[in-house]
Amino acid sequence: MLGGKKLSAGDKNKRRPSSSIQILRIRTQDLTTGRIELGPDSGFSSDFTHQDFQLFDFTHQDFPFPNVQYEIIIFSRIPFPNLFSWNTLIRAHAAGPDPRLALLLFARLLSDGPDDPDKFTFPFAIKAAAALSALREGAALHGMVVKSPFFSSDIFILNTLVHFYAACGDSGLALRVFDNIPSRDVVSWNSMINAFALGDRWDDALRLFEEMQRENVMPNDVTMVSAASICGKKCDLELGRRIHAYIQRNDDIEASSILDNALLDMYVKCGSLEDAELLFHSMNTKDSISWTTMLVGYCKLGHFHAARHLFDQMPDRDIASWNALISCYEQSGRSKEALDLFHDLQQADVKPDEVTLVAALSACSQLGALELGCWIHAYIKKNSFALNFHLTTSLIDMYSKCGDLEKALDVFESTKNRDVFVWSAMIAGFAMHGEGKEALDLFEQMQEAKVKPNGVTFTNLFCACSHAGLVDEGKLFFSKMLPVYGIAPNAEHYSCIVDILGRAGLLEEAKECIRNMPMPPSASVWGALLGACAIHRNVELGEHACKHLLKLEPRNHGAHVILSNLYARSGNWNAVARLRKSMKDSSLKKEAGCSSIEVQGVVHEFLVGDISHPLKEKIYLQLDEIASRLKAVGYVPDKKLVLQDIEEDAKERALSLHSEKLAIAFGLISTSSPAPIRITKNLRVCDDCHLVAKLVSGIYNRDIILRDRFRFHHFTGGLCSCMDYW
Structure with missing residues (x-):
């Protein structure tokens, strides 16, 4: 017997005595401290809080999950709950929001229950371990199953074990269980195919799909969903079409929206918009996933007008569909459209989620839209969004790229738990603002915090060295990447070190680096x-x-x-x-060179010689005043920077109409001191615009923060933070 002797009616409230073959044990004193343990054979260890322990006070009225609260109350009223009652409660928690409680109940069953777990108990407990990706706990349950009478005969338990190892990312162990199933059903094959797919072993999954048919096991709709998904991941359009034709030929495969959506997703990932459109228009039932998948397909191939048209036609737009279009706009460099859609979302009274906010923050970063980025940050605080790693990294990136390094640092320092990407984002912030020494100091702090750097960290670190002219430091870190940190430099790291050397004028050394x-x-x-x-x-x-x-x-x-x-x-x-x-x-x-400036939450864009702005007369009058005051302090336009063979007077005029200068003029008439003028330029700022920005910052006593394609320039009192090294 697995857990010791059975309890008689009079012994229901007594602890079950230990047994030499007992696998799982709970010590009463450990429950009060919030720790359960498996015996030495298993290695099970799971912590939970005192609040979680209230679960075992079945009269607790404030149980956090209302969908199972009624079951808890009923269970607490049963004088001597039988195994069926325990199984029902474990099953509810295995499928609930906190599967960990199912494992705790399973442990309680072993210590206080009337019977040993049966063939229904184990699948529920294993399912909970799969939901948690709890490899050690699930392996311990596997050990118990091996010693039970169900191991060789119950296919349901064995299939659940295959699914469990797949969920934990160990397709090798899943295959070992699968190979030992004596009589495999379609669920067995589906579970193993899915295990290979989750482990990115797509060829093995397709091989198993073919072997399944040779074994005369008829695929069902679940099988075909997996097969279509794999074709999409492999971008194997030909095989995907064959699978679609196979489904159409076999009436035994049940049609469903899930299967149609899997095929639709496959066609989109394979880049066949024509096949996707044919399937989409033939679908009898289209749910939000169908519409969103088609939406992503249009965006992926750059059909943004069609994507917006489809979005406007959608009968029900959930947050996933809004996110799909906002993210596609943002990832395609159409940041202004992404933020316009974000505004429409708010007008539609749809509550944004984490994905929405991350995409909107990224769009703000690209445009330099600090005011909107600050509003999103305030929204996050007001609505009590958990500042997880994704949001924290996005906020640091937004503040850094919008020119407010101090607020980026505030977000970083207020974050207690920092992963490698949070540290790397802050290092990148220092790098783009030319604060090379601060970036290196932060890297040292990262090491002291025992956070292991990754390839992104070193890319950001090298950028910091490049912008600050820290050639020796950059070369030293590059030499340490593999022997000290175990990270082999890739092509991107080599491009960084070439940039460090080349920017410093060490062109031959940079060329030699490329050669080696x-x-x-x-x-x-x-x-x-x-x-x-x-x-x-x-x-x-x-x-x-x-x-x-x-x-x-x-x-x-x-x-x-x-x-x-x-x-x-x-x-x-x-x-x-x-x-x-x-x-x-x-x-x-x-x-085309383009400069943007945000004023009162609105982003204004300027091209060279732009006359499309509603305030163009005032802008050009301000531009004339700037030119007059610049000449008064001895400014002479650098006509060599006009890279066209034209008359000298035309060269001077061409220089004066650069987009940066138009944005500066607009900033002077639209904002007042002490607010800085924040400008984002899509290309590298030219030498003449750089000189003009320095002089204007002194003449008008205004700070100008200009971000070009590569870095930030902080102009104050006639000087630039880059010290003319950029």
Whole structure:
């Protein structure tokens, strides 16, 4: 007998005596301290709080889960609950919001119950362990099952064990159980196929699907859902179509919205919008998942107009559908549309969730929309959202990218539990603001906190070294990555070290670093070298870097533009003309410079020479005043920065109409001291705009915080935080 002798009616309230083969034991003194243990053979260990222990006071009236509270009350009224009663309660908790309580009840059953667990008890307890991904606890239950009379005969228990190991991410152990099932049913096969799928062993899952049919086990709708899902993950459109045809041919496979949605998702992931549309329009029943999947399909392939049209047609828009479109806009660089939709969501009286807020914060980060980002932060506090790692990282990133490093640091310091991404986000914040020493100090604190860095941490650390000119420090950390931290540098890390060396003018050393890379140089590596050549005006090496970059990315318009600018600065206008003709012939267009500024929660965008703004007259009058006051302090436009072969007067006019200058002028007429003027530029700020921003900050006594593609520039009193190193 597994748990000791049976209790008679008179012994119901006594502890069951221990047995030499007892696996699970509970000590009364440990219950009061909130700890249960398995015996030495199992390694079971699970902590719970005193509040959780109130579960075992079955008269407790404030039980937190109303769906099982009535069962608790009834159970507490049973003088001598039988095993069926225990099973019912364990089952309720196994499927409830806190499966951990099911395991605690199982332990209580072993100590105080009238009978040993039966073939119904074990699946419920194993299901709870699967929901918790509690490998040690589930393995202990497996050990008990092995010693029970049900192990070799009850397929339901064995199938549940396969599912449990799959949920814990151990497809190897799941396969060992599966191979030992004497007579496998369709659930057995489905569970094992799902185990392989969860472990990203897609080929093994498909192999098992074919073997299942050879064994004359008829697949059901659950099987086909798994098979379609695997095809989607593998992006195997041909096999996905064959599976769809198989389903249509076999009437025994029950049609369902779940199966249709799985096929729809497969077509979307495989990039076949035509197949997805045909299936979507033929579906008899479309739920919110169907609409949202189709919505994501349109966004994924860049059909944003169709996506918005479909969104507007949706009969019921739940938060998942709002999130899908907001996230797609944000991830595709359409941040303004993402925030407009976020505003529509609020007007529709739909409550945002964590996913919504993370996407909206990311959109704020891209646009530099600090006011809206602050509002979202206040909303999070007001509505008592738990500041988990995702939200914390997003807030730090938003404040950092919107130019308020102090608030980013406040969020970081107010967070007690910090994972590697929270630490890395704060290091990135220091890096983009040119605070290299502070980034390195924070990295030291991270190590003292025993948080292991990852590849992202080192990328951010190298960026800090690059922007602050900390060449020796960057090289030292790079040399320590593998031997000290166990992280092999990847191509992105090499592009960072090339950027550190190249930005400092060590172009030959950067070139040698590329030559010694253990992997083929990526486009980002050659891009870093090309950028360094542009800064230091090394045409020959720039041509070499651009040639290799364009081999990897022939349609990289940025590479063409950088090389063209490099030729222009050296006065080689014939080479400029050839390159621009090549771009025109290839239908490549230069990315237009755009600067944005947020005023009273509204983001205003400016292009070079922009005359579309409603306040254009006032902006240009302010621009004229700025020009007059700049000349009074000795400013001379650097006409060499006009990379076009035009008249001198036209060059000066072209310089004065850069988008940054328009945004500065708008900021001066729209805001007042001491509020800083915050500007976001999509490209690297040019030397002349950088000089003008410095002078304006002194002349008008206004702080200007300008974020370009690579870093922040804090202009105060005629100086810049970058110390002219960027």
